[in-house]
Amino acid sequence: MDPSRLVRVAAASEAVAMLFFAASHADRDAVALGVACLIGLALLSWRRSAGVGRVLLGLLFLDVAFFTASAAASLTSNGEGVGPIALQVSLAAISIVGLLTVIAAFLRRPPVARPLGRTVAAVAIVAGLVAIASAGGARPVQAASQSSSARIETKDTAYSTLELTARAGEIRIEMTNNDLFWHTFTIDALSVDVRVPLAGTRAAVFTAAPGVYQYYCQIPGHASAGMRGTLTVR
Numbered sequence: 001m002d003p004s005r006l007v008r009v010a011a012a013s014e015a016v017a018m019l020f021f022a023a024s025h026a027d028r029d030a031v032a033l034g035v036a037c038l039i040g041l042a043l044l045s046w047r048r049s050a051g052v053g054r055v056l057l058g059l060l061f062l063d064v065a066f067f068t069a070s071a072a073a074s075l076t077s078n079g080e081g082v083g084p085i086a087l088q089v090s091l092a093a094i095s096i097v098g099l100l101t102v103i104a105a106f107l108r109r110p111p112v113a114r115p116l117g118r119t120v121a122a123v124a125i126v127a128g129l130v131a132i133a134s135a136g137g138a139r140p141v142q143a144a145s146q147s148s149s150a151r152i153e154t155k156d157t158a159y160s161t162l163e164l165t166a167r168a169g170e171i172r173i174e175m176t177n178n179d180l181f182w183h184t185f186t187i188d189a190l191s192v193d194v195r196v197p198l199a200g201t202r203a204a205v206f207t208a209a210p211g212v213y214q215y216y217c218q219i220p221g222h223a224s225a226g227m228r229g230t231l232t233v234r
């Protein structure tokens with residue numbers, strides 16, 4: 001099987017999985033990635049633009065592989081839900097397969113033996129189906145809130161609140177992420193930086209004196225998209 005054909009299979013699987021997640025969770029990052037996959041796929045259709053398409057898809061696969069593999073590792077080490085882990089593992093699998101097929105296509109490797117080609121294509125498609133099946137179940141668990149702590153959630157590249165209040169002393173901010181990719185709860189002035197994967201809940205525990213502190217998400221582009229707020233400590 002021709003490596004460039006395998007690139008198409010992997011890109012189509014990734015696009016379908018991303019757009020399915022985007023449709024079920026209204027996740028802006030997933031929409032952008034799904035659309036970018038479709039653009040890459042379209043560019044492959046013309047000989048002149050095929051190289052650009054491969055580079056675009058290669059970068060997308062690399063980006064998704066990095067974030068989903070690290071999210072899967074984090075969710076696993078925290079013993080979090082099987083659904084979210086399956087979603088991240090399957091997206092990582094599609095992306096790693098996709099990245100390898102892009103590299104093979106660039107190296108102009110001779111066509112892969114048909115059984116191997118079929119296996120690679122099957123892995124991409126099955127991983128896509130697993131991603132779709134687990135996307136619906138990737139919902140966070142609600143944790144009980146306590147008076148001494150505050151909770152915040154992220155959805156559609158936005159914090160659930162842009163104003164948090166807490167009492168001076170030890171403060172615990174629990175954040176749950178409902179989006180496909182990582183978000184952070186970061187306060188530079190207090191050296192707070194908690195990273196939260198999909199369906200993960202992580203707590204930032206720190207001590208603060210009375211004052212107003214800025215919190216934001218460190219993922220590139222997220223703070224400027226509105227992921228910044230203020231924590232008022234009284």
Ligand SMILES: [Cu+2]
Binds near residue numbers: 182183184217219227
């Ligand atoms: Cu973010």
